[in-house]
Amino acid sequence: MILTLIEFSWKWKSLTLKSSRFKSLNRITTIPFPTSKFNSSLSTLSLNHFSSTTSNLVPNCTSSSSETPHNASNVVRFDSLIAIFKNYGFSDSQINYIVKQAPNVLKLDPHNRVLPKFEFLHSKGASNSDIVELVSRSPRILYSSLENSIIPTFELVRSFLPSNEKAIERILKCRFFFGHYHVIRNVKMLIDDGVTDSNIRYLLLKRPSILLSYDMRDALDEVKEMGFDDPSNVNFCIALLAKRAMSKSRWDAKVVVFKKWGWSDEMVLEAFRKRPLCMLVSTDKINKVMKFWVKELGWNSSVLVKRPEIFSYSLENRIVPRACVVLYLISKGLIENNVELSTPFGVNEKVFLEKYVECFKEERCYLLKLYREKMDVQEIREDGAASRSY
Template sequence: MLKWFLHKNVVLDLITTKSQSTTPKFNPLLQHLYSSFSFRYCSTTTTTSQSQSESDKHPFAVSYLINNFGFSHESALKAFNQKRVRFNTLEKPNSVINFFKNNGFSHYNIGIIIRKEPWLLSSQPHKRLLPKFQFFISKGVSSSDIVSLLTANPRILHVSLEKRIIPLFELLSKFFKTNKDVIFCLIRRSYGFSHYTYDRIVANINLMSAFGVCDSGIGSVLLIAPSIICSTDLIDTLKEVKGLGFDPSNITFGQAMIAKKGLSKKIWDEKVDTFKKWGWSDEAFFQVFRSRPNLMMVSIDKVNLLMSFWVNQLGWNSLALTKMPQIFSYSLHKRIIPRASVLQYLLMKGLRKNNASLVTPFSYNEKMFLSKFVFSFKGESDYLLKLYEEKMKLAYSEENNGMPLTK
């Protein structure tokens, strides 16, 4: 600190020149040097020194935003004029920053929050901020989750606790098992904090409930694709998904809404054509889609890679995959290839019946798979384990070398 203090005075000496009246005059060529000190030092300077160096050119608050939080001149003036950032001393901004620091926010977190919501520096933290912190804490939200929530969506601090935050929290709580899930939803999706959006959400949730969509289905849409809840044509989506054969009371209905609404018609048609290219009929595809609508969230590249391995390298029928479509969500290199190598060897040796399910072994956890398909074959177990481990090592080796793996 002493070293900084001496350095600061040297800078001041350079910037100011004494006239006969001893009134300091600032050298414009060096003024920028003094204004570039970091926030942690600026916050300890006196109001007099700040105003001498900065307010001659800008309002105090504007200079403060520029020097301490990296605002451009234009964005600082915009904050001053449009967002009512008003303070003439360090007292207000310091009280806000200290409030955040005392509640676990780092300088990095504070910087993000202030750049998004500079008006906070003009607020009274114990009146404007503390009640909202106390509400979240009363709901069992951890300090670290509060930091994550407000760093991601500091606009929450702008809206009314009674008119917006509490009603929105209680609304979302109906569709999630824990308050932590509600916070996770709020962290990921900053919706519902404007009057218009909140009213639209309430109306569409009521519409989905009246249509018969179950709470878990509504919850999945809220978490994964909240834009659907905010859409103006929700009734059309509900009717379309029901027309595809989905039961609104089943959680798959919400998943189908996400898939159907989340993909453009062009992408949807391309994905359907990809499955058909590998031998699936329209009937087979829609039968699988109705049982597992998440299938449409798998990329076309992933589908082609898995199908190519299954059909071209293993020589197996692609229709077998319709029996267990979740296989498309498994890692090709870490799960499918190692297990397929074991199964292929067993089939070749006549140790597994040709009419046995090809896909079931991929659904087991690793311990059960090794028990049923490796260790149960006493005479072959050493070789099978070696074969399995070699494929696994290859997958991890390629991953460690930076080669992309299909997950």
């Protein structure tokens, strides 16, 4: 028996989302379907080939579905499915894994349900290896509707990014995008709440999985209650990201660390409002910065409430070298001890050298040497730690 594959012709289909805010996204409202270019080498598949290939690739999988591999029509379909997988570069082990994870894929029409999905992704810039990676990581994408799920989701993501390639890249980062009805709903919710396109793009680039949240409404309301009342501000999205990036227990653990060093709950919230990213710093990093600031420098931890971005800086390459310069200047009476101690840490290196090194002409050489030496010592320590790790 010889199976002949029929070339597919894609049709134009108009996809319109209900929200009027989406109507401005031209890529979503009308989507062109490209012409199939499926490899004609799949046009002849024999039943004999099935018995030596299909039965080895899908062991024990048919028992979980109602399909019988020895039925002639099923043999043809299974063999065609495997041929499509092979044509796109799937290995035997990957095909076996896919069928085990999503056994009902054996019930799908290979040319009406599977191949068009691959062709659509390929037409949008996905390579064969991209398709293999996506399907291998999330086999159930094969169950998703091309017209009602995959295309609308892709076009939605694409509308916020500069190219098809960037959209594919983001989707690969979050394997559950396709077939997840929360994505379109959540983006609509963000837009309706006043989140700008640029901030939605920020979420897509930084943490695309946030758009899969089942409780986005609760998350948005929580962020607003914490004092982020302007959804168009980038800090609103950073706060949303920070809250969704960790569990409540991890969040509470960081609050405990801050309070250990003298902060109150209100101080933690104030710092979070100023710099939401401070809550994405590890508890270990928070402890190290606090210990250096309080124990070694002898400064009050409350200063850091006003400059919580300091927790995000490198302790070795920024905080320690600059602190040594500041301490020397204080010891020599060149700057007052009651100045805003956090200021030297917040400026870029050029400004720091101009204001705290170069302007002190008599001390300039020593200060520069002190600054560079501290940085070199830290680099040597890092290199040594790296060499010991091999």
